[in-house]
Structures are given as C-alpha cells and as structure tokens.
Amino acid sequence: MSGLLLSRTFLERFGARLREIEAEPGRPVEHILIDIEAGPPPATELDRVELAFFSNDARYRRQPFIDALEHAPNLRWLQLFSVGVDPKAYPSLRARGVTITNAPGANAEAIAWTAMGAVIWLGRPFRHWASAQQRRAWDPIHYEDAPRDLAGQTMTILGVGQIGARVARHAHYLGMRVVGIRRHPSPNDPVEESHPPSALPAIVQRTDWLVVACPLTDETRGLVNVGLLSRLPRGAHLLNLSRGAVVVEEALIKALKSGQLGGAYVDVASQEPLPPESPLWDAPNLIVSPHNAAISASYPAASAECFFANLRRWRRGEPLEGVA
Amino acid sequence: MSGLLLSRTFLERFGARLREIEAEPGRPVEHILIDIEAGPPPATELDRVELAFFSNDARYRRQPFIDALEHAPNLRWLQLFSVGVDPKAYPSLRARGVTITNAPGANAEAIAWTAMGAVIWLGRPFRHWASAQQRRAWDPIHYEDAPRDLAGQTMTILGVGQIGARVARHAHYLGMRVVGIRRHPSPNDPVEESHPPSALPAIVQRTDWLVVACPLTDETRGLVNVGLLSRLPRGAHLLNLSRGAVVVEEALIKALKSGQLGGAYVDVASQEPLPPESPLWDAPNLIVSPHNAAISASYPAASAECFFANLRRWRRGEPLEGVA
Numbered sequence: 001m002s003g004l005l006l007s008r009t010f011l012e013r014f015g016a017r018l019r020e021i022e023a024e025p026g027r028p029v030e031h032i033l034i035d036i037e038a039g040p041p042p043a044t045e046l047d048r049v050e051l052a053f054f055s056n057d058a059r060y061r062r063q064p065f066i067d068a069l070e071h072a073p074n075l076r077w078l079q080l081f082s083v084g085v086d087p088k089a090y091p092s093l094r095a096r097g098v099t100i101t102n103a104p105g106a107n108a109e110a111i112a113w114t115a116m117g118a119v120i121w122l123g124r125p126f127r128h129w130a131s132a133q134q135r136r137a138w139d140p141i142h143y144e145d146a147p148r149d150l151a152g153q154t155m156t157i158l159g160v161g162q163i164g165a166r167v168a169r170h171a172h173y174l175g176m177r178v179v180g181i182r183r184h185p186s187p188n189d190p191v192e193e194s195h196p197p198s199a200l201p202a203i204v205q206r207t208d209w210l211v212v213a214c215p216l217t218d219e220t221r222g223l224v225n226v227g228l229l230s231r232l233p234r235g236a237h238l239l240n241l242s243r244g245a246v247v248v249e250e251a252l253i254k255a256l257k258s259g260q261l262g263g264a265y266v267d268v269a270s271q272e273p274l275p276p277e278s279p280l281w282d283a284p285n286l287i288v289s290p291h292n293a294a295i296s297a298s299y300p301a302a303s304a305e306c307f308f309a310n311l312r313r314w315r316r317g318e319p320l321e322g323v324a
Numbered sequence: 325m326s327g328l329l330l331s332r333t334f335l336e337r338f339g340a341r342l343r344e345i346e347a348e349p350g351r352p353v354e355h356i357l358i359d360i361e362a363g364p365p366p367a368t369e370l371d372r373v374e375l376a377f378f379s380n381d382a383r384y385r386r387q388p389f390i391d392a393l394e395h396a397p398n399l400r401w402l403q404l405f406s407v408g409v410d411p412k413a414y415p416s417l418r419a420r421g422v423t424i425t426n427a428p429g430a431n432a433e434a435i436a437w438t439a440m441g442a443v444i445w446l447g448r449p450f451r452h453w454a455s456a457q458q459r460r461a462w463d464p465i466h467y468e469d470a471p472r473d474l475a476g477q478t479m480t481i482l483g484v485g486q487i488g489a490r491v492a493r494h495a496h497y498l499g500m501r502v503v504g505i506r507r508h509p510s511p512n513d514p515v516e517e518s519h520p521p522s523a524l525p526a527i528v529q530r531t532d533w534l535v536v537a538c539p540l541t542d543e544t545r546g547l548v549n550v551g552l553l554s555r556l557p558r559g560a561h562l563l564n565l566s567r568g569a570v571v572v573e574e575a576l577i578k579a580l581k582s583g584q585l586g587g588a589y590v591d592v593a594s595q596e597p598l599p600p601e602s603p604l605w606d607a608p609n610l611i612v613s614p615h616n617a618a619i620s621a622s623y624p625a626a627s628a629e630c631f632f633a634n635l636r637r638w639r640r641g642e643p644l645e646g647v648a
Contacts (some may be wrong), residue, residue: 038337113498114444116444121445126613133613136606140614140619143380143620143621146620146621148621173497174437269378276460295464296470296473
C-alpha cells in the first residue's frame with residue numbers, strides 16, 4: 001500500500017471521483033489525510049506517504065502541508081494544483097529526488113473563453129456603445145462605419161499549445177481563418193496554416209488578430225516589438241495571454257495611440273502587479289486584466305482531473321505528465 | 325420583360341450575383357436604373373417598372389427613389405432592404421395593391437454575435453477588471469469569488485425566431501442548456517426544451533439567462549415585469565434584443581439595483597432615442613446599445629440575398645416571403 005497525502009477538504013469534495021480511479025487495476029493506494037487547520041499527521045502516518053496532492057484548498061495555509069511533505073521521508077511524487085511552478089520551488093524535495101508535477105492546461109479553457117469575450121468586445125462596436133452610454137447619448141453606428149465582420153478575418157496565434165489550440169477553436173467558431181506559429185509546426189495543429197517563427201514577419205502582414213500564447217523564452221522575449229507591430233495591417237488587434245515580456249509595452253502603447261492597433265487585450269504585464277503609474281492603464285482601446293483570465297469556479301475540479309490522470313498513470317507504472 | 329427598378333450603386337456592387345439569379349429559368353427581367361443623386365428615371369422607363377428593390381445605399385436620399393415608385397403605375401412588388409417595416413408606411417403604394425416585402429433575418433446573425441459578446445462580457449469578470457483598470461488597480465478575483473462557468477448554465481429564449489435560434493446556437497457553443505418559449509413550440513426548435521408562454525413563470529425559476537427575442541405584441545408588452553424578474557434565481561442575467569416595451573424598465577432598474585439581476589444588456593428602450601435623463605443610462609451592471617446590435621458591414625450583402633431569394637420566387641411564380 002502506497003500512502004497518498006491529501007487534504008481532508010479535497011477528499012470530501014472529490015472522494016467519489018477519486019475512488020472511481022482507485023477501483024481500476026493498478027498499484028493499491030491508502031489515503032493519509034491532512035487537516036489543514038490542525039497541522040500535519042503524526043510521523044507514523046507520514047512515514048507511509050509516497051505520493052501527495054497539493055490541492056487548491058490548501059494554498060491559503062500552505063505551511064501545514066509543506067511541513068508534512070518535509071517530514072515524509074518516503075515521498076517520491078508531489079502533484080501540484082497549479083499550472084505553472086517555479087523550477088526553483090521546493091528545493092529540499094527536489095534535492096532528495098521527489099518528482100514534482102503540475103496541472104498543465106487546467107486553466108486553458110477559461111483563458112480561451114476570456115479571449116473570445118475580448119475578441120467579440122473589441123470586434124463588435126461595444127467600445128463605441130460604452131462610451132456613448134457614459135455620455136448618455138443614443139449614438140448608433142451607421143453601416144458606413146460598421147466594423148468588419150469577424151467572420152473572414154485572420155487570426156495568427158503565437159504558440160499553439162493548450163491555450164492556443166482552444167483559442168483557435170473559438171476563432172473557427174467565429175468564422176475566422178487561423179494561422180499557427182510554433183517551433184515545430186505540425187499538420188495536426190488545429191489551424192489552417194502552421195509556420196515556424198521565422199515566417200512571422202511575413203504572416204503578420206495578413207493578420208487581423210495577433211494572439212500571444214507562447215511561453216516566455218529567450219527567443220520570445222520582446223518578440224512583439226515596434227517592427228512587428230508596424231507590419232500588421234492598420235487597425236489590427238493584439239491579445240497577450242502569455243507573459244508580459246513577450247510584448248514590448250512601449251511599442252504596444254505607441255501602436256494603440258497611433259491607431260496602428262485598433263484595440264488590444266492584455267492579461268499580463270512585464271511588471272506584475274502593474275504599478276499605478278504604468279501608462280498601460282489608460283492606453284486607448286486597451287483592456288487590461290490582472291493575470292486573471294484563467295479565473296474559474298471550476299478550476300479546482302479541472303486541476304483535480306489533472307491529478308487523477310497522473311494518478312492513473314502512476315498506478316499503472318506509466319510516466320507522469322507535467323513534470324516541472 | 326418586367327422592369328426591375330434598382331439603384332445604379334446597387335447594380336455596380338451586386339450586379340454579378342444578380343445576373344446569376346437572372347440566368348436561371350423564370351420570368352425575364354430588365355433593369356431600370358435610378359441614379360439616386362440625379363433623380364428618378366423618365367416616365368417612359370417608369371411605365372415599365374413592375375418590381376423594385378429599395379436597397380441600403382438609397383436610404384440616405386430616399387426621396388428620389390420614393391418619387392420613382394409613386395410614378396411607376398405598373399409597380400406590383402416592392403422589396404425593402406430593411407428587416408422591420410411599419411405596416412402603415414407607403415400608404416399610397418398599399419392603396420393600389422403593391423406587395424411590400426422586407427428582409428426578415430438579414431440582421432439576425434449580427435445581433436446574435438452581439439448577444440454572445442454581451443453574455444461573455446457579463447458572464448466572465450470583465451466588469452470587475454474594467455472597474456479595476458479605471459482605478460489603476462491590479463485586483464485579481466480569487467477562486468472563491470469566481471463567477472460560475474457559463475457551461476452548464478441555462479438560457480431561456482423568449483421567441484425562437486431568426487434571432488432566437490441563432491442565439492440558441494451560440495449558447496450551445498458556450499455549453500449552456502437552452503429552453504425556448506414560443507406560441508407554437510415545435511420539436512424541431514434548436515433547443516433542449518420548448519414551452520408555450522404559459523410555462524414562463526415556472527421556467528424562469530431555473531433560468532440563468534433570460535433572452536427577449538420575441539416581437540412586441542399585446543401579449544408580450546410588459547411581459548418581463550417585477551413579478552417575472554423576482555422569480556429568476558438571484559444574480560440571473562437579462563438580454564433584450566427585441567423591443568423595449570416587452571420589458572418594464574422600472575422593474576429592470578430595480579432588479580439591477582437590488583442585485584436580483586446580476587447584469588443585463590438592452591439594445592432597445594421603450595422610448596427611442598433614449599432621452600439623456602433616462603435612469604437606464606447609469607443603472608448598475610447594465611450595458612445599453614442604441615438599437616444597434618444588428619450593425620454589420622455585411623448587412624447590405626445580407627439584405628441583397630433576401631431580395632435575390634424573393635426575386636427567384638417571383639420569377640418562378642412562387643409566393644414571396646417577408647410580406648409586410
């Protein structure tokens with residue numbers, strides 16, 4: 001029997017689903033419960049812990065859970081509820097060879113819905129209406145000034161991963177043509193065309209919506225700069241769903257002010273929290289959200305599903321996913 | 325040869341498509357062109373006019389077109405570019421038996437996209453983010469306060485016509501359950517359940533999104549009143565895409581102020597243009613647009629397609645659609 005360390009709150013909420021997984025053939029597991037309010041279980045129980053799930057409910061009082069992990073000498077695998085984890089976190093666990101996994105993609109669905117909302121808000125005349133409403137003015141747009149239909153426009157997605165693929169699906173629903181940019185383009189990407197990053201300067205010339213959904217790396221830092229933005233058709237739109245530093249913020253603000261960009265949505269900033277004095281806050285036609293596009297009442301369930309999928313692999317002796 | 329009165333601008337833009345229709349078997353048609361800037365064609369040409377299309381481009385200088393119609397003694401059918409037409413409009417044409425048709429549904433697609441944008445804006449935390457952005461505050465929502473996922477919520481649509489059916493499709497894409505309310509429910513309605521209006525008071529008790537997409541009639545005037553709104557679950561949302569007077573505006577404002585309604589979007593008002601002193605303008609959590617949800621750069625093409633479909637019927641001797 002391998003001991004699985006879980007919070008009592010998690011077991012109460014997801015126990016039925018967990019027992020379904022455990023009823024499948026595979027290595028047997030016993031539950032060792034931690035009551036986050038009361039502190040870690042006794043050493044006799046912690047000695048039996050081989051795997052642990054750091055669930056969402058435990059994050060506001062992290063210390064009892066972390067203490068328990070530190071005092072579980074036979075721990076081999078820690079699954080985290082979160083999507084991203086600092087590679088330097090949990091140094092003492094890493095030092096003794098504990099495998100740490102996270103929940104990649106658990107928030108991708110929510111981020112993609114947020115992105116779709118921003119696309120329709122920016123693409124239909126909602127900004128015009130909101131400004132008229134503030135002036136208490138009944139000021140309809142006429143056909144001559146109507147925005148182009150979203151259907152038929154082209155979206156280019158930088159990074160066709162969990163998030164990018166879902167944004168592509170929504171763009172297709174809107175009737176858009178989707179171009180994917182990724183290091184290793186695949187014919188299976190859910191896009192009309194897939195290109196390597198070297199093609200980006202040419203692709204943006206026919207891009208109405210540029211969506212940043214790639215990780216921040218040496219290659220992507222500052223990728224969306226003055227030069228790239230200037231190659232977009234005038235009035236194009238930008239969404240940044242990834243990391244602030246992929247976009248040069250001064251270039252973004254300048255392009256919004258000049259009208260080169262017709263509008264933009266950024267969920268991320270190069271400095272977070274974004275300080276009150278940042279010029280991003282009141283750049284024209286820009287929606288800013290506080291690295292919060294992923295927020296969803298169903299996140300605890302989605303991250304639990306990532307754990308369950310890995311638990312199934314572990315019980316069968318298969319390699320774990322999301323190793324961080 | 326039956327004379328078809330058209331604006332020169334329309335023929336320049338849609339002539340190729342028109343000639344496709346005219347190449348099909350059916351009654352032969354000749355074009356009699358009106359140059360809106362120059363005034364009506366001579367009487368010898370107007371005598372030959374049997375049908376006319378009042379296209380979108382002619383609407384800012386209506387009089388030359390209307391003069392031409394008045395002086396076309398053999399006119400039998402007038403197709404209008406617009407979706408709704410006042411049954412009392414064109415009294416002299418009606419008096420001499422001219423059939424008047426409009427373009428039902430030509431704007432339904434655009435209205436439904438607007439509605440979807442409003443649903444995502446109201447259903448995801450965009451209002452929270454916009455208010456934080458105005459305060460220059462990086463103020464994320466935490467899981468405990470996250471709004472419910474749109475997937476799994478229930479939308480009830482009053483009036484499952486051209487607009488309601490398209491809104492239903494979008495709601496399905498969002499993962500919602502859709503209930504239709506219409507006078508003659510049909511198993512073919514694109515909804516999970518279809519009920520007559522008498523079921524509405526019971527249905528609203530399990531409705532998260534109430535969408536008004538029915539015509540204004542004696543039966544629907546004031547249908548969404550204090551009593552009906554009070555039966556919705558607390559925090560539900562309302563969309564009015566039809567006519568202002570279907571919703572009692574005082575009841576709407578009261579429900580928004582009390583939090584009984586979590587948010588609403590109205591494209592229409594009982595008095596249009598809505599006067600500056602109306603309390604609708606600054607009701608909390610309300611989006612107002614100026615009877616403009618339908619605006620779309622593709623409307624001229626969509627209304628032209630309605631005309632082409634009727635022209636095809638007319639040439640075959642079939643009954644016309646959209647008789648107003």
